Amino acid sequence: MENIKLSDDFWQAQKAVEGIKQSVDAYNHSVSEINKQIDIRKNEIKSADVAIVRNDIVMLKARKRRFEQDAKELCEAYSKACDSKRTLEQKKNQVKSDLDTYTENIFTNYEAKINKLLENFGAGFRITETKRSYLGGTASSHYQIKINNVSVDLGDTSSSWAIPSFRNTLSAGDKSTLALAFFIAKLETDSKLSEKIIVLDDPFSSLDRSRRTCTKQIICKLTQKAKQVIVMSHDPNFLKIIWDSSNKTETKPLQLSRLGQNSTITEWDIVKETREEYHRNHSLLSEYCYNGSGDRVNVARTIRPLLEQYIRFIFPGHFSETEWLGDFIGKIRKAQSGSPLVSAQPILDELDAVNDYSKRYHHDTNPAYEKELIDDMELQSYSRRALELVGGF
Numbered sequence: 001m002e003n004i005k006l007s008d009d010f011w012q013a014q015k016a017v018e019g020i021k022q023s024v025d026a027y028n029h030s031v032s033e034i035n036k037q038i039d040i041r042k043n044e045i046k047s048a049d050v051a052i053v054r055n056d057i058v059m060l061k062a063r064k065r066r067f068e069q070d071a072k073e074l075c076e077a078y079s080k081a082c083d084s085k086r087t088l089e090q091k092k093n094q095v096k097s098d099l100d101t102y103t104e105n106i107f108t109n110y111e112a113k114i115n116k117l118l119e120n121f122g123a124g125f126r127i128t129e130t131k132r133s134y135l136g137g138t139a140s141s142h143y144q145i146k147i148n149n150v151s152v153d154l155g156d157t158s159s160s161w162a163i164p165s166f167r168n169t170l171s172a173g174d175k176s177t178l179a180l181a182f183f184i185a186k187l188e189t190d191s192k193l194s195e196k197i198i199v200l201d202d203p204f205s206s207l208d209r210s211r212r213t214c215t216k217q218i219i220c221k222l223t224q225k226a227k228q229v230i231v232m233s234h235d236p237n238f239l240k241i242i243w244d245s246s247n248k249t250e251t252k253p254l255q256l257s258r259l260g261q262n263s264t265i266t267e268w269d270i271v272k273e274t275r276e277e278y279h280r281n282h283s284l285l286s287e288y289c290y291n292g293s294g295d296r297v298n299v300a301r302t303i304r305p306l307l308e309q310y311i312r313f314i315f316p317g318h319f320s321e322t323e324w325l326g327d328f329i330g331k332i333r334k335a336q337s338g339s340p341l342v343s344a345q346p347i348l349d350e351l352d353a354v355n356d357y358s359k360r361y362h363h364d365t366n367p368a369y370e371k372e373l374i375d376d377m378e379l380q381s382y383s384r385r386a387l388e389l390v391g392g393f
Contacts, residue, residue: 100132107132107141110185117181117218121211123174124148145169177211184218187226197228212238213322220245240274241321278309282390285383296374303358303386307351310390315340325355350389357382
């Protein structure tokens with residue numbers, strides 16, 4: 001056979017055909033692989049939960065919507081709002097932390113000041129467990145009353161009377177003392193006290209003698225710090241001890257006087273008024289002894305003040321404002337030769353007897369004084385003995 005020499009064109013054509021065949025094989029392989037994936041997907045779709053597929057479609061649409069221009073702007077605005085909220089939350093937490101620190105210091109300081117005042121007043125209770133609260137969005141405080149090392153909750157108007165609380169464990173005098181301690185503690189921390197006018201309405205109401213003196217001392221200190229201090233009281237003797245400790249050039253005693261159907265403020269001779277109280281007490285006992293008139297409780301509680309006033313007049317400067325009849329008797333008993341008090345020693349037994357009777361009706365010598373029964377004949381007898389004592393030695 002004769003060999004035929006193939007031309008270059010043939011070989012190029014054959015090479016091209018081979019390339020096309022390879023491309024077709026690769027295409028067919030790809031189609032085969034895709035068909036496999038389609039078969040797999042078909043099988044998945046057959047077993048798929050329609051609800052899940054629908055949810056996937058919704059999520060895909062949402063993602064698509066997220067990148068549309070108007071949605072994109074809204075999402076960016078929301079993101080900024082969230083950032084602002086986080087910043088505000090951080091600032092809020094910081095402010096709350098600062099407020100907690102501040103109130104902790106304030107409450108600790110106030111509690112210490114109030115308890116110191118209560119101690120000075122001779123009160124038998126303290127405040128404890130002072131805490132802060134933000135209930136209802138408003139800052140407030142809560143504390144307990146500690147009496148004989150027993151803590152008592154404040155309670156409220158709905159608290160049972162059978163459960164110890166503020167309203168059934170403190171006397172009227174104790175409540176007034178606590179209120180005054182709170183008020184004074186607040187004044188002591190007022191940086192603008194020198195610009196303030198302070199008004200005290202019956203600060204000594206229902207308080208005993210030791211508290212009266214301490215209250216007087218506090219008021220006198222306030223007069224040196226505040227712009228002006230006004231003290232209103234029904235007790236002329238309490239006002240007198242303030243007057244005695246005050247700068248007379250800067251202090252003015254005034255009184256409310258009736259003017260027809262109205263009242264007016266007039267000058268008041270406090271020295272004369274307090275001297276005349278002795279005469280009023282003397283008249284009260286005399287009316288009861290000789291006419292049977294007068295309230296028994298008032299009469300019983302007048303015996304001791306009458307004797308105290310009389311002895312103070314007889315021996316001026318020998319007794320302090322904090323001393324009472326029992327202290328007078330003790331000083332008279334211990335008086336040595338040369339002391340004016342020696343002249344009162346002959347009546348010591350009688351003073352002791354009358355004092356022993358009268359102290360039953362005073363809070364500072366008998367905590368249950370309000371429950372003491374008063375016998376008419378006995379009261380007349382001791383009232384007469386008191387009048388005989390002040391008749392002169």
